[in-house]
Amino acid sequence: MTYTPTTQERSSVDLDLPAQLLTPEGERISDERLDRWAADLDTDSLRTLYRDMAVARRVDAEGVALQRQGQLGLWAPAQGQEAVQIGTARACRADDFLFTSYRELGVLLVREAAPADLVLTWRGEALSTIDPYALHVAPPQIIIGAQTLHAVGYAMGIQRDRSDQVAVAYFGDGATSQGDVNEAMVFAASFGAPVVFVCSNNHWAISEPVSVQAAVPLAARAPGFGIPSLRVDGNDVIASTAAMRWALDHARSGGGPVFLEAVTYRMGPHTTSDDPTRYRSAEELEIWRARDPLLRLERHLTAVGAFDEGFRAEIDAVAGEFTSRMRAAAINAVTRPAIEVLDDVYAQPHAGIDEQRAAFASYLAGFAPDEGGSR
Amino acid sequence: MTYTPTTQERSSVDLDLPAQLLTPEGERISDERLDRWAADLDTDSLRTLYRDMAVARRVDAEGVALQRQGQLGLWAPAQGQEAVQIGTARACRADDFLFTSYRELGVLLVREAAPADLVLTWRGEALSTIDPYALHVAPPQIIIGAQTLHAVGYAMGIQRDRSDQVAVAYFGDGATSQGDVNEAMVFAASFGAPVVFVCSNNHWAISEPVSVQAAVPLAARAPGFGIPSLRVDGNDVIASTAAMRWALDHARSGGGPVFLEAVTYRMGPHTTSDDPTRYRSAEELEIWRARDPLLRLERHLTAVGAFDEGFRAEIDAVAGEFTSRMRAAAINAVTRPAIEVLDDVYAQPHAGIDEQRAAFASYLAGFAPDEGGSR
Amino acid sequence: MTESTRASELTMGKALGAGLRRAMRDDERVLVMGEDIGRLGGVFRITDGLLDEFGSDRVVDTPLAESGIVGTAVGLAYRGYRPVVEIQFDGFVYPAFDQIVCQVAKLQYRTQGRVKMPITIRIPWAGGVGAAEHHSESPEAYFVHTAGLRVVAVSHPQDAYTMLRQAIACDDPVVFFEPKRLYHAKGPVDLDGDIADAPPMGVARVVRPGEDVTILTYGAQVTTALDAAIAAEDEGVSLEVIDLRSLSPVDYRTITASVRKTGRVVVTHEAAREGGVGAELIASVTERCFPYLEAAPLRVTGHDIPYPPAKLEKHHLPDLDRLLDAVDRVRDVPRAGAGVVA
Amino acid sequence: MTESTRASELTMGKALGAGLRRAMRDDERVLVMGEDIGRLGGVFRITDGLLDEFGSDRVVDTPLAESGIVGTAVGLAYRGYRPVVEIQFDGFVYPAFDQIVCQVAKLQYRTQGRVKMPITIRIPWAGGVGAAEHHSESPEAYFVHTAGLRVVAVSHPQDAYTMLRQAIACDDPVVFFEPKRLYHAKGPVDLDGDIADAPPMGVARVVRPGEDVTILTYGAQVTTALDAAIAAEDEGVSLEVIDLRSLSPVDYRTITASVRKTGRVVVTHEAAREGGVGAELIASVTERCFPYLEAAPLRVTGHDIPYPPAKLEKHHLPDLDRLLDAVDRVRDVPRAGAGVVA
Numbered sequence A, B: 001m002t003y004t005p006t007t008q009e010r011s012s013v014d015l016d017l018p019a020q021l022l023t024p025e026g027e028r029i030s031d032e033r034l035d036r037w038a039a040d041l042d043t044d045s046l047r048t049l050y051r052d053m054a055v056a057r058r059v060d061a062e063g064v065a066l067q068r069q070g071q072l073g074l075w076a077p078a079q080g081q082e083a084v085q086i087g088t089a090r091a092c093r094a095d096d097f098l099f100t101s102y103r104e105l106g107v108l109l110v111r112e113a114a115p116a117d118l119v120l121t122w123r124g125e126a127l128s129t130i131d132p133y134a135l136h137v138a139p140p141q142i143i144i145g146a147q148t149l150h151a152v153g154y155a156m157g158i159q160r161d162r163s164d165q166v167a168v169a170y171f172g173d174g175a176t177s178q179g180d181v182n183e184a185m186v187f188a189a190s191f192g193a194p195v196v197f198v199c200s201n202n203h204w205a206i207s208e209p210v211s212v213q214a215a216v217p218l219a220a221r222a223p224g225f226g227i228p229s230l231r232v233d234g235n236d237v238i239a240s241t242a243a244m245r246w247a248l249d250h251a252r253s254g255g256g257p258v259f260l261e262a263v264t265y266r267m268g269p270h271t272t273s274d275d276p277t278r279y280r281s282a283e284e285l286e287i288w289r290a291r292d293p294l295l296r297l298e299r300h301l302t303a304v305g306a307f308d309e310g311f312r313a314e315i316d317a318v319a320g321e322f323t324s325r326m327r328a329a330a331i332n333a334v335t336r337p338a339i340e341v342l343d344d345v346y347a348q349p350h351a352g353i354d355e356q357r358a359a360f361a362s363y364l365a366g367f368a369p370d371e372g373g374s375r
Numbered sequence C, D: 001m002t003e004s005t006r007a008s009e010l011t012m013g014k015a016l017g018a019g020l021r022r023a024m025r026d027d028e029r030v031l032v033m034g035e036d037i038g039r040l041g042g043v044f045r046i047t048d049g050l051l052d053e054f055g056s057d058r059v060v061d062t063p064l065a066e067s068g069i070v071g072t073a074v075g076l077a078y079r080g081y082r083p084v085v086e087i088q089f090d091g092f093v094y095p096a097f098d099q100i101v102c103q104v105a106k107l108q109y110r111t112q113g114r115v116k117m118p119i120t121i122r123i124p125w126a127g128g129v130g131a132a133e134h135h136s137e138s139p140e141a142y143f144v145h146t147a148g149l150r151v152v153a154v155s156h157p158q159d160a161y162t163m164l165r166q167a168i169a170c171d172d173p174v175v176f177f178e179p180k181r182l183y184h185a186k187g188p189v190d191l192d193g194d195i196a197d198a199p200p201m202g203v204a205r206v207v208r209p210g211e212d213v214t215i216l217t218y219g220a221q222v223t224t225a226l227d228a229a230i231a232a233e234d235e236g237v238s239l240e241v242i243d244l245r246s247l248s249p250v251d252y253r254t255i256t257a258s259v260r261k262t263g264r265v266v267v268t269h270e271a272a273r274e275g276g277v278g279a280e281l282i283a284s285v286t287e288r289c290f291p292y293l294e295a296a297p298l299r300v301t302g303h304d305i306p307y308p309p310a311k312l313e314k315h316h317l318p319d320l321d322r323l324l325d326a327v328d329r330v331r332d333v334p335r336a337g338a339g340v341v342a
Ligand SMILES: Cc1ncc(C[n+]2csc(CCOP(=O)(O)OP(=O)(O)O)c2C)c(N)n1
Pocket: A103, A142, A143, A144, A171, A172, A173, A174, A175, A176, A202, A204, A205, A206, A266, A270, C035, C064, C066, C088, C092, C095
C-alpha cells in the first residue's frame, strides 16, 4: 500500500474487468469471489430479477413520458442502471435501511414504493411522500453524498441496538469527490459500522466523465480507509446480487463496512433537462447498449429456454398496471392547499411559525371564494 | 487494490516500520527508496539540520515559557516534531510555497520568519504578521485541513504559469478525517497538480489517538486517490529530508501530487491549555523519548566526531539570540490602537465599514484623553 | 438605464456570458471554475463557448465538491489569479460555507491586507422556476452577515453584464447572485462601456420614482415590485421602487433619501423573513429615518419554512397580491382579512 | 430565579454537565458525540465523567470532521436516537453547515413530519476569553435565519441545566449556544426540578424590571446589560433587561409588553451588526410596537469585521460604555463625541 519512490504507475485495476457472472452475450461465467453468493440463483430467481428490471425500465420510460407531457417537472432516468439497483436491493433484507440518491428508482420499486411515490415528488406536489419507516428507505437525497453519512450514523445506531440489520448508502461516481462521502468512510471504518457503500459508477456526473473525479478506479478508494471493496459489473444483475450478498454478510456478521463500485452506464440524459449530446459521443452509447443489463439476461434466459411469450406478457401486465397507476397518480394529483406550506416545519408548537400560519390563513381568507380557489 | 470477498484483514503496513535512514540509536542505515535522495548529505549538512532542530526546540521551549509567564495567550508546542518540520522544509526550494497548520514552528523558522512573527499571533496582537509573499509561506491555518485545498489551488496556479515550483500542504493525523483534506486529494489527483502533502502523524489529535481517525496507516489513504505515498520516520531528519526531496522532485517534474506520512510524536501537550496526562500514559511518552529526533542525530554526530562543545556553543548562540529577540518582541509588543480593529476588512473602499469606522472614531474621541488611554 | 446606440438585446444569461468573456479577455488572470461549466457550458449555459475560446486552463471543470472548488480558488487567488467560481445551484453552496466564511472572507483581514481574495462566487439563485428541492434557495442573508464579503444581486441584463465585470475586477471577494427566474428575460445591453463609467457595484438604483411608499427589493423581486407599482398607480398610489443591487454594503444614501420623502417602507424578498436581509434594511432604515417614518416598515417575504415543493412555491413567494396588501397596510388602509404580520 | 432549598451552587460548565448526565439517565436514547468529549471530557470538560458512567456507546469520541459528526447524528436520529453533538468551538461549526441547513433543519419538513430530528447541537460560543482566531465566533444569526431549527442561548447555570434538558427532550433540532465567557460563572441550580415545570425554552425572561429603556440581549451579554442597568440607575435611569433565552423563535409577547411600557429599545449582542439577530429584533419590534416607540431602537454590537486578535477584542465587544452611550442616545441625551450609529 506504500508506494516506493520509483513507483509512478497508477492503479493496475482494469476499468473494464469488474467481477462478472453474466457476460454481455448472456453467458453465465464463474468468478471465484462471487460464485458462492450466486449459487442458489436458479432460473426462477433470474426471471424474477429480470421482471424487476424490465418493470423498472418501463416505469422509467413512463416517468420520462410523463415529464415530456408536462405532468412532471423533472425526471432522472435510471435506464441502464437496472441491474445494480435491482440486484443490490433484492439482496437486502426487508429491515435493512437504505439511503439513496435521486436516481435509485429500482431500489424504490424493490422497497415497494407506491406508484404515487414515484411521481408526486418529481411533479412538485411534495418533497417526498414515502414513509421511511414503513419502507425502510430514506427519502431520495438530492445533496450529493449527504446521505452516506446518514447511512453510517444509522449503522452506528444498529450497532448500539445490537441488531444485525445493515445500512446501505447508494451514491454515484461524482459523489465520491464530496467531503461527506470520504468522511462517511472515515466514520464507518473508525467505528466498524455495518454499512455497505454502493457506488453506481455510471461514468458521468452530468457532463463530467468519471476521470474528472478520480485518477484511479473508485473501488481503489475504500481500502485506503481500511474498507474492503469490490468492483462489480453493475450491468450484471447476477454479479450485482452476489456482490451485495457478500457485502451485506460481511457487514451483518460484524466485519464492518464494505464498498462496492458497480460499473454501469447512464444510457439516458442526466435528467430530462439535460442534453447529453453536448458532451458524449454516440459511439460511447453504442458500446454500452451492447452491455445492456436487460439484454444480457434476456439472452441468457432465452438460451436456457426460460424466456417466452407468457413471461413477456406477465411483465407487460405488471408494468402496465404499475405505470397506469403512476400516470393516474400524476394526472389526478390534487395540489395541497396554500396554508399547508406552513405545516410540518417543527414537530412541536413553535410561536413563530404558529403566528405566521395564523396570519397567512387570515390573509388567504381575505380573498373571495372564487379567488381563493386559485390559492 | 480490489479486495476479494474473503479478504477481511486490514492493511499489512506496519506502523512501526516507516522508511528510515537513521535509527534511534544514531546508526545510519540504508533504504533503497531513499538512499539516492540522501547521498549528498555530508556531515556539514547534518550539522546544519541538527542546529536547525536544536534551535527549533529552544524556540519552542521559549514559547512555552513565555506563555507560562503570561506573555502569550497560547502556544502549540512542536517538541518532538522537529525532524519532519526541518527536514521537509529544508528540502524545499525557496520559492516553493508552503501552507502549514499552527504547529509547524520548524517550517516557519526555515522560512526565516522573524522572532516577532512567532509570538505576536500567539500573544493575540495580530492574526498573523508574516508576509506570505516574502517568505513563501501562508499564515498558519487553524481550521483543520482547510489549507490543503489552498495548496492544491496554488499548485493549479503553478501549472497554469508553467512554473516548476511546488506547493506543500502540512497537516496532522487528525486532519485526514476532514472532508477538505480528502477533497484536496481528489483535486490534486484530478489535475495532476504539483503539490506535496505532508501529514505529520504525531499520534494524537488533542486527546484522540490516531486510531479514531483511521483504521489503517494514513499513507494508505493516498494511493486510493491515485496519489503515490510514502511512510517515513518523521523523527529521522535524514529520512524526512530524503523523502521530501523525492516527493518534490516527483511533483516538480510533472509527476503530480505526492503524499508523505511522517510518523512522529507530539512530546508536549496539544497546546499550553492541554493536560495530556488525562488521556495518555507516561510509558508511551517514554517510548517516544527514546526515539527523539535530536537525540539520534546527536548520537550519530558524536559517533562520527562531529559533535563538540564548539558546535553546542554555536547552537546556544543562535538560539539565545533568536529567543531573546522573541522575548523582547513579546514583552515590548505595543497593542494596536482600538480603531485599527476596523482596518483591512476590505481591499477597496466600502461604504459600510467606512461609515462604521468614522462613527467608532468619533465615539473613541468622546473619551477624555486619560480614559482614551485605556482604549 | 437608457438604451444606447450600441446596445444589443440580450437575455440575462447571455449578458452574463458576455461579461465573463469580456473579463477573461481583459485580464488573463481571470479563470472560471465549477461543475459542468466546460463542455456543457454550465447547466444554465452561462459559460457556453468559453472553453473553446480560452481552453481548459482557464475554464476548469472541477470535481464534484464545492468546498474543494472554493478552497482551490483561494489557493489560485494566493497565486495571483482571479477565479470566478460557479456554484451550480443556490442550494449547493453550503458545503463550501466554511471555506467562504473562514477563508475567503477573512484572509485579507488575517494578513493585514497582504493577501487579497479577488474571488467572484456566482450563484444561480432563488425560486419561481418549479425546481426540485435545494434548487430554489435564497441564502443571501448568510453572506450579508459575513464581514469581509461583498454581496450583490442583479435584476436585468445590463447590470448582469456590467456588475459581473465589476465584481471580477474588484479586489475583494464578491458573492454574485443571479436570479434564475430572469435568465431568459431580455433587455438592452451596452457591451462596450467602461466599467469605471458605469454606476459602481455598491450603488442602489431608483428603478421607478414615486411619492407614497418606498419599496426596497432586489433580484427577480424587482419585477414584482414594478408590477405592483403599476397596479398601485391605477389605485392612485405612487410607489418608489429601489433595486438595491448591492446587499452588502447597502447604499443607504439612496434609500434614506427615498424614505425621507415617502415616510413609508415595504421591503420584499423571497428569502425567509426571520433574520433575512429585510430585517437589516428595516432596522437600518428605522435607525436612520425614524423621525420621517409615518408607519412601521413592513416586510413581504417568503415564510419561515424550508423551500416548499414546486407546486406550492407560489404560496411561498411574495407575489403581487401580498405586496399590494402590505402597501395598503403601510398606508394604514384596512383591507378585507387581517394582515400578514401579527 | 429564586434559590430553592435543594439548589446547589454550580458553575455553568458543571451545570451543563449535570444536565447532560440527567438527560442521559432519563432517556437511554440520548447519546453525546464530538471531538475529545470522551476520555478528556471535552476541551471545556463539560462531558467530564460521562464516558465512565455511560460507556463509549453513548459517549462517542468522533473522528475530526464536523460534517461527519452532524451527518452521522442525522443517521442516529433516523434510527430513533437523540444525539447531543458538541462542536468544539463556535468557529468549527461551518464545515457542518450543509448538514445542518439542508438535512437537520429540513428533514422533518421533507418527510411531512414522518422523520423527526431531535438533535441538540451544543456550541461553546462567542468571545471575551482571549482566544485564537476562529475560537470566538458568534454565528447565531445564520441559524436563526434557517427555518426548521430552534436556537437558544443560555446566560446562567440554572438555565444551562434546565434548557439543555429541555432541548434534548424537544423533538425538533436545537442549536444550543453556551457562552464560553460564563463557563466558570457560578449560580444556584435546582437539580431536581421537572423540566415541564420550568419556564419553556421559548420564553424570554425579564431579568431586571425597569421603566425607561428596554435592553434586549442574550448570552454573556446579559451580564453586561445588568452592569449597565446598575450604572444607569446611579444616573437615575431605569433599564429593563430582557434575556431572550430563545433566539428562534423569539418571545415577542414578553418583549412587546416591555417596549409598550418603555418606548425605547437597545439591542446588544457580540455578533456583527449587519444581518445580526439585532436586526431581526428591531425590525420585529418596530413592526409590532411602532406607535409606542419614542425613539429609533438602537443596536450595540460587534463591528462588521472578522473577529479581531485577542488583544483587540475589547474594542470589538460591545462593552458597558458603548451600551450606556446607546442608552443615552436612545433617550435623546446628547453626549460628548458622536454616536456609534451614523
Ligand atoms: C452538493 C451538490 N452539488 C451539486 C449538485 C448538482 N448535481 C446534481 S446531480 C450531479 C451529478 C451527480 O453525479 P453522480 O454522483 O455521478 O450521480 P449520477 O447523477 O450520475 O447518478 C450534480 C453535480 C447537487 N445535487 N448537490
